[in-house]
Amino acid sequence: MIAVLILMPCWIAAQSTESLRITHGPWLQNVTRDGATICFTTNLPAVPGILLTGRDGKPDSLVRNSTDGMIDAGGTLHKVRITGLEPGQTCSYRVIPVEILKYKPYQIYYGDTVRSKEFRFTTQNTTNKTTRFMVVNDIHTNGERLGRHLRDGHADSCDVVFYNGDMVDVFEDEAQLLTPIIDTSVRYFASSVPFVYVRGNHEARGILARKLKNYLVYPEDRYYYSFDQGPVHFVILDCGEDKPDDNRYYYGLADYDRYRLTQLEWLKKEVLSDAFRQASYRVIIVHMPIHPGDGSSHALLFLSDHFGPVIKEAGADLLIAAHTHQHLWLNGKLSGIGVPILINGHLNRIEATAGDKSLKIRVLSEKNELVTEREIDRK
Numbered sequence: 001m002i003a004v005l006i007l008m009p010c011w012i013a014a015q016s017t018e019s020l021r022i023t024h025g026p027w028l029q030n031v032t033r034d035g036a037t038i039c040f041t042t043n044l045p046a047v048p049g050i051l052l053t054g055r056d057g058k059p060d061s062l063v064r065n066s067t068d069g070m071i072d073a074g075g076t077l078h079k080v081r082i083t084g085l086e087p088g089q090t091c092s093y094r095v096i097p098v099e100i101l102k103y104k105p106y107q108i109y110y111g112d113t114v115r116s117k118e119f120r121f122t123t124q125n126t127t128n129k130t131t132r133f134m135v136v137n138d139i140h141t142n143g144e145r146l147g148r149h150l151r152d153g154h155a156d157s158c159d160v161v162f163y164n165g166d167m168v169d170v171f172e173d174e175a176q177l178l179t180p181i182i183d184t185s186v187r188y189f190a191s192s193v194p195f196v197y198v199r200g201n202h203e204a205r206g207i208l209a210r211k212l213k214n215y216l217v218y219p220e221d222r223y224y225y226s227f228d229q230g231p232v233h234f235v236i237l238d239c240g241e242d243k244p245d246d247n248r249y250y251y252g253l254a255d256y257d258r259y260r261l262t263q264l265e266w267l268k269k270e271v272l273s274d275a276f277r278q279a280s281y282r283v284i285i286v287h288m289p290i291h292p293g294d295g296s297s298h299a300l301l302f303l304s305d306h307f308g309p310v311i312k313e314a315g316a317d318l319l320i321a322a323h324t325h326q327h328l329w330l331n332g333k334l335s336g337i338g339v340p341i342l343i344n345g346h347l348n349r350i351e352a353t354a355g356d357k358s359l360k361i362r363v364l365s366e367k368n369e370l371v372t373e374r375e376i377d378r379k
């Protein structure tokens with residue numbers, strides 16, 4: 001729901017010596033054909049807002065979200081959903097939070113309004129004949145390495161960037177996500193191009209693991225889903241933790257096998273959908289590799305035993321995985337699931353372009369050296 005509201009600042013003696021600032025972001029999430037969510041944080045409680053810059057003589061419009069009849073307000077972590085957009089529409093926006101100085105039942109005082117610089121993003125467009133995307137994984141909070149990949153891979157010219165899991169080592173403090181991952185992403189692309197954060201096993205570790213979605217936005221609030229960008233149908237899977245649920249290090253708090261089986265039922269329906277079957281390219285992205293013979297952990301075995309046959313039966317053009325920290329290319333015959341598998345090492349990135357004739361894939365090291373190059377023909 002979108003509401004438009006003008007808040008008049010109330011000039012009273014400031015109760016804080018700090019001025020309102022945008023401390024992280026903005027970063028785009030869940031950009032779809034008709035909308036996008038813009039996330040950012042402020043140092044002080046605020047009313048979040050997005051100013052969409054009018055085009056073709058139309059006035060600017062202020063977007064605020066409301067929940068249960070209340071305009072979102074009072075927090076420091078903000079998410080504003082823009083809706084009603086067209087596929088392939090380019091929007092210019094500014095982030096404009098308003099400081100809340102005092103919030104009492106019958107008395108609310110507003111402070112400063114901050115205006116960010118202008119950014120621009122484009123909604124998904126399935127009629128585009130080409131799309132460019134990048135994949136990085138197993139960064140383990142190494143923001144410098146991430147930055148080199150984003151800079152050298154020109155992340156800002158991608159339609160979407162995938163973070164294929166284990167971007168953090170553990171999640172105990174929000175700075176572990178915000179500083180090396182979000183800030184680095186914002187520096188290079190994330191205010192204009194969305195990233196898709198695929199959960200790895202390390203994101204499941206730490207007291208904040210259950211709060212990860214506070215900082216990210218997922219379709220239907222699930223870690224497994226599908227979407228289309230240009231000629232590619234992407235299927236995102238969530239591998240879960242690596243050890244058996246009754247492993248002593250989970251202290252009785254793991255329920256991944258049941259979760260994976262629920263996800264498997266979703267995947268069985270997904271591969272029967274028109275969107276999957278009729279796509280020019282079908283790319284599955286999952287943190288842990290899914291191929292028979294790799295039984296080096298409980299989850300790998302579980303995935304290959306249960307998900308492998310479904311993928312083999314359905315077919316796909318490529319499965320992109322991570323987790324092992326080793327680069328490996330397995331063609332459809334060697335992978336055991338009839339689908340080529342590219343496991344991306346932790347030091348490398350994948351740059352891919354899907355076009356009229358083929359899906360071109362390049363794997364490059366953090367020194368920007370070519371590791372391998374592959375081409376998959378369009379159906």
Ligand SMILES: [Fe+2]
Nearest residue numbers: 166200201323
């Ligand atoms: Fe992993």
